Amino acid sequence: MTGNSLDPYVAAYARRTTGMRASAIRALFAVASRPEVVSLAGGMPYLQSLPLREIAAQVERLISDEGSVALQYGSGQGIEPLREQICEIMSLEGIVAEPDDVVVTVGSQMALDLVTKIFCDPGDVILAEAPSYVGALSVFSAYQTEVVHIAMDDSGLIPEAVEEAIAGCAARGQRVKLLYTIPNFHNPAGVTLSAERRARIAEICRAAGIAVLEDNPYGLLGFDGATHRAIRADDADNVIYLGSFSKTFAPGLRIGWVLAPHAVREKLVLANEAATLNPPVFNQMMISRYLASFDWKSQIKAYRQTYAERRDAMLGALSTHMPDGTHWTVPQGGFYVWLTAPPGLDTSAMLPRAVTARVAYVPGTAFFTDGQGGSQMRLSFCFPTPDRIVEGVRRLGSVIDAEREVRATFGSDGMAGPRATGGIAGATPGVVAGVDAPSPNTA
Numbered sequence: 100m101t102g103n104s105l106d107p108y109v110a111a112y113a114r115r116t117t118g119m120r121a122s123a124i125r126a127l128f129a130v131a132s133r134p135e136v137v138s139l140a141g142g143m144p145y146l147q148s149l150p151l152r153e154i155a156a157q158v159e160r161l162i163s164d165e166g167s168v169a170l171q172y173g174s175g176q177g178i179e180p181l182r183e184q185i186c187e188i189m190s191l192e193g194i195v196a197e198p199d200d201v202v203v204t205v206g207s208q209m210a211l212d213l214v215t216k217i218f219c220d221p222g223d224v225i226l227a228e229a230p231s232y233v234g235a236l237s238v239f240s241a242y243q244t245e246v247v248h249i250a251m252d253d254s255g256l257i258p259e260a261v262e263e264a265i266a267g268c269a270a271r272g273q274r275v276k277l278l279y280t281i282p283n284f285h286n287p288a289g290v291t292l293s294a295e296r297r298a299r300i301a302e303i304c305r306a307a308g309i310a311v312l313e314d315n316p317y318g319l320l321g322f323d324g325a326t327h328r329a330i331r332a333d334d335a336d337n338v339i340y341l342g343s344f345s346k347t348f349a350p351g352l353r354i355g356w357v358l359a360p361h362a363v364r365e366k367l368v369l370a371n372e373a374a375t376l377n378p379p380v381f382n383q384m385m386i387s388r389y390l391a392s393f394d395w396k397s398q399i400k401a402y403r404q405t406y407a408e409r410r411d412a413m414l415g416a417l418s419t420h421m422p423d424g425t426h427w428t429v430p431q432g433g434f435y436v437w438l439t440a441p442p443g444l445d446t447s448a449m450l451p452r453a454v455t456a457r458v459a460y461v462p463g464t465a466f467f468t469d470g471q472g473g474s475q476m477r478l479s480f481c482f483p484t485p486d487r488i489v490e491g492v493r494r495l496g497s498v499i500d501a502e503r504e505v506r507a508t509f510g511s512d513g514m515a516g517p518r519a520t521g522g523i524a525g526a527t528p529g530v531v532a533g534v535d536a537p538s539p540n541t542a
């Protein structure tokens with residue numbers, strides 16, 4: 100018999116599971132969720148600001164009025180009234196779309212899975228920002244694709260770097276299938292793609308025959324209330340757009356969507372049915388009722404105000420407590436700040452010390468498939484209160500100081516230096532604001 104004493108099925112698993120590894124930091128997160136630890140790690144929306152009583156009354160009415168539909172199997176594409184409302188939401192970002200081209204999914208995470216499943220064979224390349232959303236990278240790895248990271252700066256993805264990457268892949272004989280981008284209030288980088296670059300990147304991808312996968316869960320969470328025109332708004336044929344109710348309403352409902360060109364939409368419905376039969380009807384109807392009967396735009400405004408206050412608390416505390424040589428992005432919306440520690444610090448190695456000091460973050464390497472991000476980390480300001488954020492950042496400042504002291508005493512052996520190759524992977528000037536002027540980029 101093959102296998103080992105811990106897992107007798109080792110020899111039986113499919114090859115695609117080799118990329119599925121439990122993160123070394125997962126165990127620490129169990130500790131990080133203790134109340135005494137300030138977690139700047141998770142991307143959880145602050146649901147306390149939802150009108151929970153009214154939602155409870157709506158749920159009761161949904162069951163008593165339409166329970167036999169809400170609790171039944173449903174369509175693999177999702178219910179039509181919700182798809183119509185989704186089109187109205189997307190129109191806020193300049194998108195003109197038909198409900199027929201929308202597919203409702205179990206969160207946008209499932210949409211990422213379905214799109215990758217229908218486009219990518221093992222070995223195909225997906226271009227993605229450097230850094231990129233960790234959940235998307237897990238999906239790409241599960242389908243055995245190769246991710247090529249593309250540099251960003253304070254205006255998001257750099258078009259010339261996209262062109263170079265495409266040319267590089269062509270020279271190596273690799274097939275590029277998708278360009279995956281989070282244009283608004285990026286997770287984890289916190290930056291937003293400029294309007295000029297949106298047009299340019301769409302053009303580059305169209306010319307190269309590469310579909311753009313535009314992932315936009317945070318687009319309505321801009322702190323000034325303004326929305327950015329979606330890439331999809333100007334390129335209906337080559338952009339697959341993903342949206343979600345997780346950040347603007349509630350992630351527990353697990354409802355997201357894909358807007359895709361017609362032919363792709365047909366395949367997505369088949370893939371959705373194969374994966375889940377249908378997205379949860381009850382949750383879709385609940386969201387549809389919420390959108391129809393609540394002032395959901397005011398609710399989003401309340402979210403925006405809460406997050407703006409927390410962003411300010413975090414930026415203020417970073418200015419006060421971070422040592423020289425630390426840099427960070429200044430997000431105009433969303434949940435995240437991307438921080439670059441002073442040269443030579445390894446944020447993965449430092450995490451146990453941080454958790455011991457009762458503060459948690461996500462080390463930068465989680466957001467790359469190629470080992471970059473060693474001196475960086477993602478800090479979330481969405482969940483803890485402003486006071487807790489300030490205290491968490493104060494603790495983090497002490498941890499970085501202590502780590503630098505150890506480094507100064509024992510040298511840098513075993514500590515990863517910055518491995519940036521450009522863009523905000525290595526803290527480009529202009530993206531970052533630090534306690535001192537950011538030094539020129541390393542590459």
Ligand SMILES: Cc1ncc(COP(=O)(O)O)c(C=O)c1O
Pocket residue numbers: 142205206207208209232234281286314316342343344345350353354355
């Ligand atoms: C960029 C990005 N895409 C997709 C998701 C997944 O969201 P959902 O809850 O809709 O599955 C997240 C969640 O954090 C995200 O940040």
